[in-house]
Amino acid sequence: MPGRLCVKTWAILPTRKGLHKGLHKVSVIESIREIESVRAEPAAEALESGPLTRIEILTPISIVVPTYKERENLPHITERLARLRENHGLTLELLFMDDLSCDGSREWVEQCGHDWVRLIERKGPRGLSAAVVDGMHQAQYPVIVVMDADLSHPPEKIPDMILALDAGQEMVIGSRYVFGGSTDDQWGFFRWLNSFVATKLASPLTSARDPMAGFFAIRKSELSKTHRLNPIGYKIALEVIVKCRLTNVGEVPIHFTDRVHGESKLSFKEQLKYLQHLRRLYIFKFGTLSHLAQFLIVGASGVAVNLLVVYGLIALWAGEKFAFAGGIAVSLVTNFLLNRRFSFSYARRRPVVVSIAARRHCARLAGTSARRSACGRRRHKRDLCPPPARSTHPDSSSPS
Numbered sequence: 001m002p003g004r005l006c007v008k009t010w011a012i013l014p015t016r017k018g019l020h021k022g023l024h025k026v027s028v029i030e031s032i033r034e035i036e037s038v039r040a041e042p043a044a045e046a047l048e049s050g051p052l053t054r055i056e057i058l059t060p061i062s063i064v065v066p067t068y069k070e071r072e073n074l075p076h077i078t079e080r081l082a083r084l085r086e087n088h089g090l091t092l093e094l095l096f097m098d099d100l101s102c103d104g105s106r107e108w109v110e111q112c113g114h115d116w117v118r119l120i121e122r123k124g125p126r127g128l129s130a131a132v133v134d135g136m137h138q139a140q141y142p143v144i145v146v147m148d149a150d151l152s153h154p155p156e157k158i159p160d161m162i163l164a165l166d167a168g169q170e171m172v173i174g175s176r177y178v179f180g181g182s183t184d185d186q187w188g189f190f191r192w193l194n195s196f197v198a199t200k201l202a203s204p205l206t207s208a209r210d211p212m213a214g215f216f217a218i219r220k221s222e223l224s225k226t227h228r229l230n231p232i233g234y235k236i237a238l239e240v241i242v243k244c245r246l247t248n249v250g251e252v253p254i255h256f257t258d259r260v261h262g263e264s265k266l267s268f269k270e271q272l273k274y275l276q277h278l279r280r281l282y283i284f285k286f287g288t289l290s291h292l293a294q295f296l297i298v299g300a301s302g303v304a305v306n307l308l309v310v311y312g313l314i315a316l317w318a319g320e321k322f323a324f325a326g327g328i329a330v331s332l333v334t335n336f337l338l339n340r341r342f343s344f345s346y347a348r349r350r351p352v353v354v355s356i357a358a359r360r361h362c363a364r365l366a367g368t369s370a371r372r373s374a375c376g377r378r379r380h381k382r383d384l385c386p387p388p389a390r391s392t393h394p395d396s397s398s399p400s
């Protein structure tokens with residue numbers, strides 16, 4: 001089990017002498033919990049004055065927020081995190097990983113007056129997941145929280161996530177799909193369907209209910225379980241779960257809200273990248289079985305292509321023999337190209353013609369080398385065992 005974090009929980013509990021405010025201090029330091037009860041004013045007054053519990057986190061936290069043209073959202077997320085920092089006694093750093101927005105984000109961070117807020121302008125490949133990975137490497141504290149800049153993830157849920165992390169979870173997700181979680185009322189059917197299908201496609205990789213979430217907390221030490229994170233697209237949480245081989249993933253319910261400021265970066269191209277990312281993760285987790293599954297899927301697609309071409313040619317008044325021949329030819333070509341692109345992509349290094357020529361050249365070299373080796377062995381044998389020399393003595397050939 002991972003090492004415990006330092007967390008304090010203040011709660012209002014009843015005591016023996018009626019309902020009083022029992023102030024319980026729960027400290028977790030090196031897996032030791034000490035509970036101290038202190039009596040105070042009646043519980044009714046406490047209920048009127050504020051919440052029943054308060055979590056005080058003693059472990060420093062690094063919050064990584066990838067940004068691209070999010071200047072309007074920076075003041076709002078910083079203000080909410082500042083309140084969270086003050087209310088819960090948090091020691092944190094806020095890292096804005098910016099993909100060279102050039103929209104005034106850097107100037108605002110320099111003038112905001114918070115020494116715990118930094119903006120790092122990335123010069124490498126752009127992308128949400130790549131920005132998060134860079135931010136994880138830049139983080140100074142032992143616990144990392146990743147969230148979006150559009151305020152769709154509530155920062156107020158961070159203490160609950162850290163508390164769940166302290167309970168022994170390897171990773172904690174702010175989830176829309178567990179009991180108590182919800183999404184904005186403005187979500188349409190197609191957006192819900194897109195999220196549902198994406199989640200189901202990832203279900204063989206993890207048992208988490210919402211692996212698509214971009215709001216999660218993890219110990220920095222867990223990232224050392226993998227030598228490299230190379231996600232494609234925007235689903236960094238799924239990449240971390242699979243590559244770090246995390247099995248104990250907790251989920252805290254959140255309300256997912258739509259962005260108010262700025263424009264969404266989700267596009268059809270990003271969704272195609274997600275499919276490519278899924279394929280990489282399947283190969284990483286299942287290896288040869290994933291290649292076999294791809295081969296079978298490509299074969300099934302060949303049947304569909306064959307039928308479509310045959311019926312299409314017949315509908316165009318082509319002869320049956322021509323239609324069947326065309327269907328076979330097209331399906332063979334598509335199966336070859338798809339298998340080369342997906343099923344056997346690990347063997348794809350150069351174009352087909354070059355590969356064939358290279359193989360023939362290698363075969364010729366191997367044959368030549370084998371012949372030379374055989375000749376060398378025969379020459380070496382002659383040198384070691386020379387034939388008997390013929391005698392030149394005059395009496396050697398005459399009878400005695």
